[in-house]
Amino acid sequence: MKKVKYFVDKNYKISEVDPRMFASFIEHLGRAVYTGIYEPDHPTADDQGFRQDVMELIKELKVPMVRYPGGNFVSGxxxxxxxxxxxxRPRRLDYAWRTTETNEVGIDEFVDWAKKADIEPMIAVNLxxxxxxxxxxxxxxxxxxxxxxxxxxxxxxxxEEPHNFKLWCLGNEMDGPWQIGHLNADDYGKKALEAAKIMKWVDPTIELVACGSSNAEIPTFPEWDRTxxxxxxxQxxxxxxxxxxxxFGNIEDFLGSFADMEKFINTIVSTADYVKAKKRSNKTMYLSFDEWNVWYQKKIKLTDWxxxxxxxxxxxxxxxALVFGGLMCSLLKHADRVKIACLAQLVNVIAPIFTRKGGAVLKQTTFYPFQQVSTYGRGEVLNVLLDAPTFKTNLHGEIPIVQSTATYNKEDNTITIFALNCDQIDDVELSAELRSFGGLKVIEHVVLDGPxxxxxxTFENPENVKPRNVDIPEVREGSLNIVIPKLSWNMIRISCNK
Structure with a gap:
């Protein structure tokens, strides 16, 4: 069995976790809104047409914020x-997704839904x-x-009362030629600057998000971000x-996606810090990772409009789901700079929640790692020192077989370890040194894996893939030895006695 050495000290922390790290995204795209969160004829619909079965699962995910109304949609x-x-209200052609928008749901309906779901809106403007x-x-x-x-x-x-939205996005993916009203970096910078001035004149208390690069493959990355x-x-x-x-067919590359995400974050942080230095600014620029997910971007031919x-x-x-968990670890490991992250999206469209029109609602496999990290990944992110064997990938080079992070929650005095074992053959013995936390007891070890x-x-077999609880080990003299099954996502929760 391969062995991984794991050291965590309560004094070595990266940052407090901003709760908005567990945000999501609802766009007027496909069935995200209509037959997603909103379906007036559904048996569970409330008096405004919002599906309560969907809302219950959203609350289970503990999503604190949702970005709205787009996405590519917002640019038109x-x-x-x-x-x-x-x-x-007019019916309009949506140029972004070549559909017809009925406008049954707009900003006022969305704010009502958000209040019912105990969610803070993150609003995008059309630039x-x-x-x-x-x-x-x-x-x-x-x-x-x-x-x-x-x-x-x-x-x-x-x-009667103002909505008081505090977080606003200055457009969406304006670097992309696919975007309605696509601009180059200079033209976007000038337009967004004028929008920012006016928006903050109207309400000086709001926070603003500038459009960074839409992806790392676009030729303008990261020069767009600098400009x-x-x-x-x-502003x-x-x-x-x-x-x-x-x-894309290479399991090692796919499992190692977390390494690419961390490289991507580091590049943007470096770019932002360069601008900070160039401007002689005392301000630190934070990141809003407001679209991320596993997404199979296959082309689908649909009837227009x-x-x-x-x-x-x-x-x-x-x-x-395993890859998804590894990505969540990457976000947490950069909590000092990534303050907002929006899983794109929340319902039906590349989402952890999936519905049938007029029927049931389903937890997809990715629901589980998101729910676990959103629930237990609060508090402080700790700086984990990891000594692990590596595996070879084509895209990311040699990377550790275990991707992991840990959090410490002062409120309930618990440590939570999240770990992805990428090894396709062997279980891994993880030896964690935790003695700085005092007396410890493992609460649970939850594993997501399978043959x-x-x-x-599926709707016919909705619990085909779900986490399982396994036997928990003792902590001896501040050390924990625990087996992480091959190709598995793991959550280990530990209580601290003093």
Whole structure:
């Protein structure tokens, strides 16, 4: 059995975890909204049409924030189309996904849903076809208390109190040629700067996210990020990151996706710090990793201009869930700079929650690692010193067979270790040195694994892939020896007695 040495000290911490690390994303795309969170004819729908079975699972995931309304969708979206009496709202062609948008759900409905789900909205403005003035008007409608045309219109539409959205995205993926109103870095920087000025004049309390690069393969990466930050460094609080992973047939490369995510984060951090130095600024730029997931970006031919067609409905396997867990470790390991991370997306569209129109709701395999880390990955991220054998990948070079991080929660005095074993043949014995925490007792060891890496959850067999509890070892003199099964995702929770 391979052995991994694991050292954690309570005094060696990376950062407090921002709860927004466990955020998600709802875009007007496919069935994310319609027959996802909203389906008035569903047996569980409330008086506003929101599916309660879906909301229960979202609450189980403990998602604190959701980005809305896009995504590519937002770059052609007029927020005014989604307010006022529903019978008066226009049906529009959505150029981004070539569907028809009914506008049954708009900003006021979304804020009602968010309150019911105990979620803080993260709102994106249109900097594709939209103007800086449009962005300012949107903030005014949502956040200004009253006595202006737009704030009084909000009241007329049923919301006397302002929505008080505090986090706003300055567009979406504006570096991408696929984006409606695509701009080069200089033109985006100038436009976003004017939008930022107006938006903060309307509400000085808001935080802003600048569009970073949409991916690492685009030729302008990371020069785009440098240029944009040189325009916006003192006006924004975050630069966005987007990164997706899929299995191209090499399991070692896919399992090692966490190494690419960490390289990607380090590149953006370095770029931001260069701009900080160039500007002689005392401000540290943080990252909003507001799109990430496993996503199989296959091309699907659909009939144009349908309403809520089944777009991007990936069905996730056990292998996908293992890779997903490794990515979550990477985000936590960079909690000093990554303050926001949005799993893209939340329901139906490349999502951990999947619905049938008029029917049941399903937990996909990726639901479980997200739920575990969102629930128990709070508190402080600890700096883990790991001595492990490596395995060879084509894309990432030699990387450790175990990807892991650990958190310490002062509130309940617990340590949680998250670990992905990438070894395809052997279990691993993990020897963890934890003596700085005092007396310890293992609460549980939960494993996600199985004989079939391609296994999925279905409506007919919804618990085909789910975590299992295994026997827990004793902690002796501050040391823990625990077996991590081959090709498995693990959560080990430990209580501290003093």
């Amino acid at each position: 979206y007029n927020w005014r189309d989604g307010i006022g009496p529903k019978e008066d 594709g076809t939209g103007t800086p003035q449009d962005a300012g008007y949107f903030v005014e409608y949502c956040n200004h208390p009253g006595d202006t045309d737009l704030s009084e219109l909000r009241k007329k539409n049923g919301h 944009v930050l040189e325009y916006l460094y003192e 924004v609080d975050y630069i966005s990151c987007h990164r997706y992973y899929e299995n 349908e309403v809520a067609p089944p777009i991007l409905e990936d069905i996730y396997s056990l292998l996908d 079939d890496l391609n296994a999925t959850n």
